[in-house]
Amino acid sequence: KEVLFSVSHLKKYFQVGKNATLKAVDDVSFEIYKGETLGMVGESGCGKTTCGRTCIGLYSRTDGEVLFKGKDPQKLTGKEKQNYKKSVQMVFQDPYGSLDPRMTVAEIIGEGIDIHHLAKNKKERNERIYHYLELVGLNREHANRFVHEFSGGQRQRIGIARALAVEPEFLVLDEPISALDVSIQAQIVNLLIDLQKRMGLTYLFVAHDLSMVKHISDRVAVLYLGTLVELTTSEELYANPQHPYTRALLSAIPIPDPKIEQERDAKKIRLEGEVPSPINSPAGCKFQGRCKCAMPICRQEMPKLRDIGGGHFVACHICDPSNGCETGKCV
Ligand code: SF4
Numbered sequence: 001k002e003v004l005f006s007v008s009h010l011k012k013y014f015q016v017g018k019n020a021t022l023k024a025v026d027d028v029s030f031e032i033y034k035g036e037t038l039g040m041v042g043e044s045g046c047g048k049t050t051c052g053r054t055c056i057g058l059y060s061r062t063d064g065e066v067l068f069k070g071k072d073p074q075k076l077t078g079k080e081k082q083n084y085k086k087s088v089q090m091v092f093q094d095p096y097g098s099l100d101p102r103m104t105v106a107e108i109i110g111e112g113i114d115i116h117h118l119a120k121n122k123k124e125r126n127e128r129i130y131h132y133l134e135l136v137g138l139n140r141e142h143a144n145r146f147v148h149e150f151s152g153g154q155r156q157r158i159g160i161a162r163a164l165a166v167e168p169e170f171l172v173l174d175e176p177i178s179a180l181d182v183s184i185q186a187q188i189v190n191l192l193i194d195l196q197k198r199m200g201l202t203y204l205f206v207a208h209d210l211s212m213v214k215h216i217s218d219r220v221a222v223l224y225l226g227t228l229v230e231l232t233t234s235e236e237l238y239a240n241p242q243h244p245y246t247r248a249l250l251s252a253i254p255i256p257d258p259k260i261e262q263e264r265d266a267k268k269i270r271l272e273g274e275v276p277s278p279i280n281s282p283a284g285c286k287f288q289g290r291c292k293c294a295m296p297i298c299r300q301e302m303p304k305l306r307d308i309g310g311g312h313f314v315a316c317h318i319c320d321p322s323n324g325c326e327t328g329k330c331v
Contacts (some may be wrong), residue, residue, distance in 0.1 A: 002035075005031065005032040006051065007065070007066050010028045010029070010051050010054060010065075011027055011062040011064050012054045012059055023226050023278050024226050026226040027064070027226050028226070028228045029305070034201055034217075037213075038218070039205045040052065040206065040207070040223060041213050041220060041221070043275065046224055047223055048224045049093075049175070054066075056088045057073045086116045088170045088172075089168040090171065091171055092172045092174055093179060094233070095159050096155065097158060099147045099155060104143065105129075105133070105144070106129050106144060111162075113128055116166050118165075129165070137191060141197045151186065153187060153264075156224070160176075160191070160192070164173065164199070170203075172190075172203075173192065178208065179251075186212075192270055202250040210253055212235055213234075220234050225281055229287065229313075230245075230313065232312040232314070236310070237250075243315070244291050244318070245287050245290075283299065283314075285299075295317060298317055302315075303317045
């Protein structure tokens with residue numbers, strides 16, 4: 001597999017006041033393979049959006065290494081830097097706030113085309129704009145309208161067209177469906193899957209909705225308080241989750257059938273305790289205050305992310321047989 005992004009020991013800290021440090025991303029390592037979708041999930045404030053933005057260089061990193069095709073984007077200059085900026089694009093969570101209401105759709109999509117000199121003349125520029133509008137399920141009649149004239153789903157399609165119009169290889173999709181009606185969410189996910197197949201794109205799909213992540217992701221990374229706690233293929237994560245936090249997240253996914261939901265309700269794993277502050281997170285495992293399996297070692301030692309077989313990575317002491325624990329028996 002060709003590695004597109006390689007992220008090692010990435011840290012992104014924010015200074016809060018004079019003496020406090022918010023550890024939004026705290027020593028996170030993973031790779032993103034060309035052509036795949038890596039889902040990144042976790043509760044609000046777990047650092048997933050910051051992680052995505054720091055990976056592509058929208059935020060400078062505090063520490064660690066990020067390589068795109070083997071090169072550090074922060075060290076690129078001239079044409080290479082310009083090419084990198086074109087190759088990596090972002091679709092934002094809020095289609096209402098991320099599109100300038102004073103610009104027409106053509107101006108929004110045309111901006112990137114102009115910056116990267118992708119059209120020789122006005123005719124070619126317009127054809128390119130129409131092409132990308134049609135690609136996302138809109139049409140050329142939409143080009144001269146303003147964003148307030150569109151529904152939420154259509155606005156997100158415009159946001160996707162804007163990102164695609166510069167011919168990127170990689171998209172960070174930052175909760176692209178969470179601001180949309182449930183009925184529209186599946187349409188946008190299906191559109192993204194279709195575009196990926198047609199254009200050979202690679203995605204980092206940031207979300208808190210595990211059920212939707214399942215449909216789009218090849219692999220899923222679970223983040224808790226800025227640390228990566230589990231990473232594996234989508235099938236493996238849903239069939240055989242190992243980390244207590246992942247299990248709790250999965251058990252919280254509602255099932256549309258009320259009968260099944262009622263039966264399941266009794267077995268649900270409910271997270272207890274407060275989410276610790278990312279400013280003063282405890283020593284040892286950051287999940288210890290909410291974990292029914294916590295052992296003395298969990299309060300002393302931060303569990304390392306280890307491959308438990310077949311590329312299934314987990315950061316939890318219960319998955320380490322040397323601690324004498326039987327995986328899965330405690331939750
Ligand atoms: Fe729970 Fe300990 Fe595993 Fe953390 S390391 S999730 S506290 S068992």
